[in-house]
Amino acid sequence: MARVGTAVVAAALVAALAPVTFGSAAAVAAPVPTVAGTGAEVGTVVQEGGRLKVTAGEEGAVTLRFTATLPAGVRGPVTGVLRLPDTLVASAGGSPVSKDVIRSTCSVNGVAYGKCLWDMPYVRAGEEEPPPSLALPTVTAAGTLAYDVTLDADRTALVMGHPDARVELKDGTGAVVAEGTVGLDFVPGTLPPSRRGALHARDAYGVLWRYEGTGDVTRPFAARKRVGGGWNAYTAVTPLRSPTAAGEGDLVARDKAGVLWYYEETGNPAAPFAPRQRVGGGWNVYTAIVGDGEGGLVARDRDGVLWEYVRNDFGYYGYSWPFAPRQRVGGGWNAYNAFTKSGGYGGILSRDEDGVLWKYASQGCSPCAPFEPRLRVGGGWNVYTAIAGTAELGRDENPDLVARDAAGKLWLYQGVPLLTSGSHWSTAVPGPTRTLVGGGWNAYDLMF
Secondary structure, eight states: OHHHHHHHHHHHHHHHHSOEEETTEEEOOOOOOBOTTTOOBOEEEEESSSSEEEEESSSOOEEEEEEEEOOTTOOSEEEEEEEOSSOEEOBTTBOSSOTTSEEEEEEETTEEEEEEOEEOOEEOTTOOOOOOEEEEEEEEOOSEEEEEEEEEEOGGGGGGOSOEEEEEEEOTTSOEEEEEEEEEEEEEOOOOGGGSBEEEEEETTSOEEEEEBOSOTTSOBOOOEEEESOGGGEEEEEESSOOBTTSOOOEEEEETTSOEEEEOBOSOTTSOBOOOEEEESOGGGEEEEEEOSSSSEEEEETTSOEEEEOBOGGGGGGSOSSBOOOEEEESOGGGEEEEEEOSSSSOEEEEETTSOEEEEOBOOOSSSOSBOSOEEEESOGGGEEEEEEESOSSSSOOOEEEEEETTSOEEEEEEEEEEOTTSSSEEEEEEEEEEEEESOGGGEEEEO
16 A cells, blocks of 8 residues: 555656646746745735836935735735835934935725835944834735835935835735835935025126025026115125025125125025124225135235134124134235135135136134145136035035136036045035036126
8 A cells, every 4th residue: 555655646746747738838837935934825026117216305206016916815904014125324413314214105906095104213333123114004915916105205315225125915814925025226316405505696786686506407596586686785795604595594795884794594595684784894904705614704805814703603702793803814815816615515715816726625623724725626717707606506415616707608517525635524626527507697796
């Protein structure tokens, strides 16, 4: 009997392993996925349309679509999770992502389930945390489940990179009934208004106009907005902190009598400046005034001596707001015929008589000299009748610069980061290539 049983079993095994034939063609039966150690059949998860590009910015949500095919006989409610492969590592400031870095809604087989929640733990020293995950809706079992998951990611989602996320579905007993991967690519999107630059320009009638950055270097500015009239009362205007599309950025303006006025930011793009406040008189002794990149300013006198006015927020230094008494930086600054505040990373940009542009990066220390040794940006800048540093106008988060030529054309130079001569302090300078913004900018006699 044993010999007969062995023969029957062997025959059965041969039959199981033999090719399945259809007509004259032979096909080998594909193995069915199983859960390791259980022998239970596991279904598949297939992403539609290939890897999904998720723009991390202001663009809004995109939809991730995938279909799960469940084995026959699955019972009970089906739960699911989408899990990213890598944990989030904390920096000195805490979580590398914002509280609501990704906002999602879910639907399955056309039925909307509303918001679905992400868990975004991050790892501190000595801790162990799971990677980020999204809880999928609990649904009734079916042969196929088609998921639509929206992903609306903010800028901090860029730390996610290009993950292959794992989708896992379980039945009512907790057994895995379908699994697979979906590909996501988090790419830079439009920065929020608070991190996009703005440019101001005064026309011949004294009207100040505002150009808010779009975050798209192919069309860097939105349609201009009128700030108000009467700005031809001033012989110099300079931002102290970089203007943004969110209505941030304060400035000072010197009138014809030499009185300096302070305009506080409001955070309202429609009316970006609060009513002016008097700083003091005697500012006609200076031939140039420019923000120093740290909220204060520097001013050059007729002898070419540069003076620094440190910002005095909150009563620092024991003096009355907004500036502490001036401190001498040094002489020789009459070598420059144009100055502008650097749009970020601190410091100023100066053009010499030969048309060479130089960057003076902020030291980033106190008390100390305000600037690092100068860095040469490049020559040929005497073709421009106006230059103005701005905050970011694109998506790389480096400050930019615009320059107007004699024909009235405005050009955009995107900033590039580099280390200062001390190799310990990051700064940024205008890059080597320019992009045409448009013509007609000779209508303005001042830009900042």
